Amino acid sequence: MAESGTLLAFKAGRAFRREGTNFVDPSPTKGAILLRKEDDLLHLVWKNRATDEVEEDLILFPSDATFSKVSQASGRVYVLKFSSSDQRHFFWMQDASSARDEEFVNNVNGFLIDPDHEASWGPSSQPEASTSTAGASSSSAPSGFQASPEQLAQLQQLLSSAVGGGASAPSELSLNDILTPANMTALFTSHPDLIPTLFPHLPPDLPMPPSSEVLQRIISSPQFRSAVSNFDQALRTGLLGGLVRQLGLPEEAGTGIEPFLRAVQRQADQERGEDGMDTD
Amino acid sequence: MSGEDDTNGWQLTESDPGVFSELLKTLGVPLIVDDLYSLDSESLASLQPLHALIFLFKWVSTSSDSMSGNYDPEFPGFFAHQVVNNACATIAVINALGNIPSLKSGPQLAQLMEFTNNMDPQTRGLVVTSSDWLREAHNSLSPPSAISLDGLELPRQTEDAYHFVVYLPSMGFVYELDGLKPHAVRHGSYNETGEGWLSRAREVIENRIATYPPGALDFSLLALRDDPLPLLQAELAKLQTAGKQAEAAELVVKLESETSKRNRWNFENSIRRHNHVGLVHALLVTLAKAGRLEPAKENAKSVMKERIARAKSKGGAMDES
Numbered sequence: 001m002a003e004s005g006t007l008l009a010f011k012a013g014r015a016f017r018r019e020g021t022n023f024v025d026p027s028p029t030k031g032a033i034l035l036r037k038e039d040d041l042l043h044l045v046w047k048n049r050a051t052d053e054v055e056e057d058l059i060l061f062p063s064d065a066t067f068s069k070v071s072q073a074s075g076r077v078y079v080l081k082f083s084s085s086d087q088r089h090f091f092w093m094q095d096a097s098s099a100r101d102e103e104f105v106n107n108v109n110g111f112l113i114d115p116d117h118e119a120s121w122g123p124s125s126q127p128e129a130s131t132s133t134a135g136a137s138s139s140s141a142p143s144g145f146q147a148s149p150e151q152l153a154q155l156q157q158l159l160s161s162a163v164g165g166g167a168s169a170p171s172e173l174s175l176n177d178i179l180t181p182a183n184m185t186a187l188f189t190s191h192p193d194l195i196p197t198l199f200p201h202l203p204p205d206l207p208m209p210p211s212s213e214v215l216q217r218i219i220s221s222p223q224f225r226s227a228v229s230n231f232d233q234a235l236r237t238g239l240l241g242g243l244v245r246q247l248g249l250p251e252e253a254g255t256g257i258e259p260f261l262r263a264v265q266r267q268a269d270q271e272r273g274e275d276g277m278d279t280d
Numbered sequence: 281m282s283g284e285d286d287t288n289g290w291q292l293t294e295s296d297p298g299v300f301s302e303l304l305k306t307l308g309v310p311l312i313v314d315d316l317y318s319l320d321s322e323s324l325a326s327l328q329p330l331h332a333l334i335f336l337f338k339w340v341s342t343s344s345d346s347m348s349g350n351y352d353p354e355f356p357g358f359f360a361h362q363v364v365n366n367a368c369a370t371i372a373v374i375n376a377l378g379n380i381p382s383l384k385s386g387p388q389l390a391q392l393m394e395f396t397n398n399m400d401p402q403t404r405g406l407v408v409t410s411s412d413w414l415r416e417a418h419n420s421l422s423p424p425s426a427i428s429l430d431g432l433e434l435p436r437q438t439e440d441a442y443h444f445v446v447y448l449p450s451m452g453f454v455y456e457l458d459g460l461k462p463h464a465v466r467h468g469s470y471n472e473t474g475e476g477w478l479s480r481a482r483e484v485i486e487n488r489i490a491t492y493p494p495g496a497l498d499f500s501l502l503a504l505r506d507d508p509l510p511l512l513q514a515e516l517a518k519l520q521t522a523g524k525q526a527e528a529a530e531l532v533v534k535l536e537s538e539t540s541k542r543n544r545w546n547f548e549n550s551i552r553r554h555n556h557v558g559l560v561h562a563l564l565v566t567l568a569k570a571g572r573l574e575p576a577k578e579n580a581k582s583v584m585k586e587r588i589a590r591a592k593s594k595g596g597a598m599d600e601s
Contacts, residue, residue: 177580179563183572191570201562202556207546216552218559227423227556247561261577268568269533 007035007042007111008119010104014046014056015077015090024070024077026092031055033091035111038233042115044080044108046091052238058089060112067108076101173257175232181220188212235260290415291422294552295336295442297502300546300561303373306417308386311377316501319482321475329506331378332448333481337499341540348454349489350466355464357450358393365485370418373407375457379450388413404441405459410521442500447485449477456483509538509551512574513541536554 012034014032015026044065046056070077076093082086088248103121184256188195192212196230201211208214218224222260234240240254247253253263295300298574300313313328313334324330354547358378362371377383385393392411398406408414446457448472454477456465470480489497512535567573 033586034454042290045312113439173577173580173584175564176575177583178567178576179560183567183576184563185286187570187572189565190572194569198559198562200568201559203550205553207543217547219552219563221548223423223548223551223554224556224559228560230423230556231560247558261573264561264564265568265573268565268573269567274570 005037007037008107009034010092010100010225011049011094012046012078013094015092017088024079024090025073030094035108037115040115042111050104054237055091062115065114067105067110067112069105078105091128170208174229175257176225176228178261179219179228181216184216184219188215232257287366288364288409288415289419290364290370290409291419292366293369293418293422295369295444295500298402298548299337300369300373300502300554301545302421302549303370303417306386306420307377307389308384309377309389311504312398312445314503314505315363316503319485319501319516324475324478324503327503327505329476330448330503331380331506333478333485334372334376334443334502334504335445335447335485335499336372336502337497343360348484349465351463352455352463352466355450355455355466357455357464359395359401359404359406359457359464360396360402360459361515362560363402363405363408363461365413367409368416368442368444368459370414371405371408371459372446373504374414376446376460377446379448379457397493401463416531420550422550423552430542436564447481449481455478456484459598509535512538560563 009032010228011030013026013029013031015024015185017024021262027029032047034047036045037043042060042062044056044058044060045054047054054204058080061084065082067078067080070079070090076098078091078093080089080091081087095101107117107119112121195212195215200214202210202214202218205213213248235254238255240260241251242254242262244254245251249260249263249267253260294485297315304311304313311331315334316323351556359377360371360378361370364422374392377385377389382406382474392414398409399407433576443460445460447467448455448457453469454467456467458465467484468480472478475482485501489499515533516535519531563572567576
């Protein structure tokens with residue numbers, strides 16, 4: 001499947017045009033702009049830092065949009081403009097210091113031109129125009145240092161700290177790497193007695209009776225792998241508190257992958273104790 | 281530009297013969313869709329009776345197709361515009377079905393065809409797209425959308441959108457029905473003898489493919505054909521009662537091959553429609569009960585580290601996971 005992940009993030013609020021005028025009024029709500037790549041599509045997401053909710057999710061096609069400073073406005077106001085429509089989205093920088101404004105804006109525009117843009121961080125970064133849209137651009141080496149995925153994850157953690165008292169941990173693992181066909185085969189081989197407990201979760205309209213072969217087939221299928229990725233992604237938003245309750249887990253389990261897996265282990269230990277099963 | 285706004289509730293579906301064939305079953309139409317791997321005479325002959333060819337390709341927005349054939353604004357057959365992108369597969373199927381003479385179908389489709397009679401392509405497209413029962417039939421074959429991910433508006437990982445173009449015979453000409461073009465496109469006429477319209481269609485499609493640089497076009501071909509299963513079964517019964525063992529045996533092989541394909545389709549559709557979150561959770565709990573979750577986590581962490589390291593050395597692009 002295609003790449004997904006957060007390319008960059010910075011503190012920004014939204015601003016809205018006053019009806020019938022050319023004035024743009026900033027909304028005081030604390031927020032963040034995130035650029036994300038999902039399935040080869042670039043998304044510009046605006047997240048409310050108080051509620052931790054995504055309130056805007058825009059899909060951006062290469063070279064369709066630009067992010068430019070609004071010169072007529074005082075202060076650090078920027079506009080996302082589309083060539084394919086009249087849409088305008090206004091934002092204002094919320095970081096106390098404006099020292100990195102240019103850096104972020106240049107990289108945003110770099111990604112807007114080419115989702116495979118190599119972000120460059122450092123005082124003199126410029127957007128790189130890539131000639132190729134297929135695959136990563138290997139144009140000139142970036143000036144300054146590159147933000148590693150860990151650094152981006154830390155930044156995201158900073159931005160998402162708030163409600164519920166827990167910042168979601170940077171994700172160090174993916175559920176798809178846990179629910180691998182190999183791990184499942186080993187599991188079914190060593191614990192065949194646990195297999196029937198999985199049958200109630202299989203599609204009710206399967207054209208054949210449930211079995212471990214069917215389970216394996218499902219687990220290796222693109223549809224299942226896609227469902228795991230979706231769930232993984234959803235967990236990372238930290239917003240699945242409601243959903244995980246339906247699975248018999250505490251709300252805290254919906255705040256990230258690690259909390260989810262810890263809660264699953266506790267749930268398994270409880271059930272195992274009730275079943276009187278052997279530990280190994 | 282946000283994905284949800286212009287979908288009108290139509291979800292993006294996989295463009296798989298099994299998905300199309302299930303839609304046809306829902307519409308009460310005794311046809312199926314099969315993959316076509318070649319346009320040679322043998323391949324096409326084995327799929328007869330063949331009603332339409334569907335050409336699907338990844339929409340390459342930077343290059344525009346050079347037009348062959350001519351617009352026919354007076355086309356008397358069925359042609360609807362594609363007004364919602366996600367509905368593209370179903371619009372293509374409806375455009376094909378609308379031009380098959382004496383088509384057997386369920387009452388809803390028949391009514392839709394009658395109701396849209398004499399409408400212009402744009403209006404037809406709008407009416408078809410606002411058909412609730414059709415949209416539900418279409419959506420029933422993609423993963424349950426916002427059920428488990430309510431309100432998160434996460435982009436769903438589905439296949440890229442393909443564009444669909446139908447080629448079929450009508451009034452002695454081969455027509456191209458492309459929901460994104462203003463009118464039906466008329467290509468040449470054909471002789472009823474031999475391969476009939478298929479030889480003309482082959483020519484048109486091969487010319488089209490040739491206009492792209494080699495390897496630049498990601499495409500597939502599908503065939504809309506009569507469902508062979510009832511015919512094969514009836515034929516087999518006849519041969520068996522007539523005691524023609526050898527011929528019956530041959531037919532059994534054909535029948536088994538067709539049946540196993542349909543079983544595979546049914547299986548895939550069943551897992552397509554299913555909400556797998558319960559299974560994901562149950563598998564993780566099972567791993568945990570077996571004491572295997574911790575080691576799996578540790579392993580997953582090192583796999584992720586390796587992946588990141590590999591990506592960094594490649595210059596920033598994340599590998600497939």
